[in-house]
Amino acid sequence: MDDIGTYLTKMRSTAPLVQNITNYVAMNIMANVMLAAGASPAMVHAREEAGEFAAIAQALSVNIGTLDPEWVSAMEEAAGVMAAAGKPWVLDPVAIGATTLRQDAGARLLALKPTVIRGNASEIMALAGADAAGRGADAADAVSAAEAAARDLAGRTGGVAAVTGPVDYVTDGSEGWRIANGAPVMPQVTALGCSLTGIVAAFAVDQPALAATVAALAYYGLAGEQAVGLSTGPGSFQPAFLDALAAMTPETLTAGARVTRA
Numbered sequence: 591m592d593d594i595g596t597y598l599t600k601m602r603s604t605a606p607l608v609q610n611i612t613n614y615v616a617m618n619i620m621a622n623v624m625l626a627a628g629a630s631p632a633m634v635h636a637r638e639e640a641g642e643f644a645a646i647a648q649a650l651s652v653n654i655g656t657l658d659p660e661w662v663s664a665m666e667e668a669a670g671v672m673a674a675a676g677k678p679w680v681l682d683p684v685a686i687g688a689t690t691l692r693q694d695a696g697a698r699l700l701a702l703k704p705t706v707i708r709g710n711a712s713e714i715m716a717l718a719g720a721d722a723a724g725r726g727a728d729a730a731d732a733v734s735a736a737e738a739a740a741r742d743l744a745g746r747t748g749g750v751a752a753v754t755g756p757v758d759y760v761t762d763g764s765e766g767w768r769i770a771n772g773a774p775v776m777p778q779v780t781a782l783g784c785s786l787t788g789i790v791a792a793f794a795v796d797q798p799a800l801a802a803t804v805a806a807l808a809y810y811g812l813a814g815e816q817a818v819g820l821s822t823g824p825g826s827f828q829p830a831f832l833d834a835l836a837a838m839t840p841e842t843l844t845a846g847a848r849v850t851r852a
């Protein structure tokens with residue numbers, strides 16, 4: 591893996607415009623996370639404009655957290671525009687195993703071959719069709735249990751799959767990487783995974799998807815570690831995390847990234 595910090599430098603140098611079709615829970619924290627990192631987020635989901643906006647966005651994130659059938663149409667249209675233009679788009683299959691509506695949406699979006707799929711272990715397993723324990727937005731399976739599902743999804747899409755948790759796993763179907771950065775308080779703050787999906791989209795602009803995803807996850811986890819020292823629990827963690835994302839230098843990221851070959 592190249593110097594991890596350079597991916598942060600490249601992302602900030604272009605402040606990429608990232609369209610996010612995300613859930614109601616995530617919208618505010620996700621936009622703030624992306625701004626703190628140095629990207630330019632726009633939450634645009636109406637069916638009448640999602641595809642039109644995708645034509646000007648540099649990347650797209652699609653999150654099924656609070657979906658409805660109208661939103662799914664907008665997601666498909668925007669993803670189709672990105673795919674046709676060769677621009678990156680990232681799928682976050684929130685609680686995919688829970689209902690038929692989510693499973694159907696996940697299957698339709700998977701067919702549009704996301705550049706990157708980012709989810710927790712239970713979501714990656716359920717999207718791949720494996721038996722997963724998680725039924726809501728929180729993970730109930732270990733990252734290790736989802737590695738084969740991640741390789742399967744990457745193979746089927748020709749893209750990258752990322753499983754997040756205590757130690758993240760990223761694969762393009764052949765090579766795999768582990769990212770040990772992160773903090774146990776992160777799953778106690780809602781939508782930090784959703785927000786990370788937007789960060790992955792921003793890092794993937796004009797960069798190879800596998801390396802960009804690894805770098806985005808290391809950056810995010812390291813900022814989480816730093817924020818723990820500046821906070822006393824999930825409430826004060828959130829503003830401290832935004833500050834840490836903004837303050838991170840490429841040099842600190844390169845030095846603090848705990849990335850190993852799987």
Ligand SMILES: Nc1ncnc2c1ncn2[C@@H]1O[C@H](COP(=O)(O)OP(=O)(O)OP(=O)(O)O)[C@@H](O)[C@H]1O
Nearest residue numbers: 710754755756772773774776777780781782783784
């Ligand atoms: N136990 C843990 N220890 C350290 N870091 C963690 C832990 N669990 C999650 N993380 C980190 O938290 C971030 C968000 O990942 P997580 O797997 O919690 O997403 P998620 O389940 O999709 O979240 P949400 O759906 O609430 O947005 C990642 O950077 C991940 O590495």
Ligand SMILES: Cc1ncsc1CCO
Nearest residue numbers: 613615655656684727781
């Ligand atoms: C809690 C929750 N419910 C639907 S989306 C969401 C945000 C975390 O995925």
Ligand SMILES: [Mg+2]
Nearest residue numbers: 684710783784
């Ligand atoms: Mg999630």
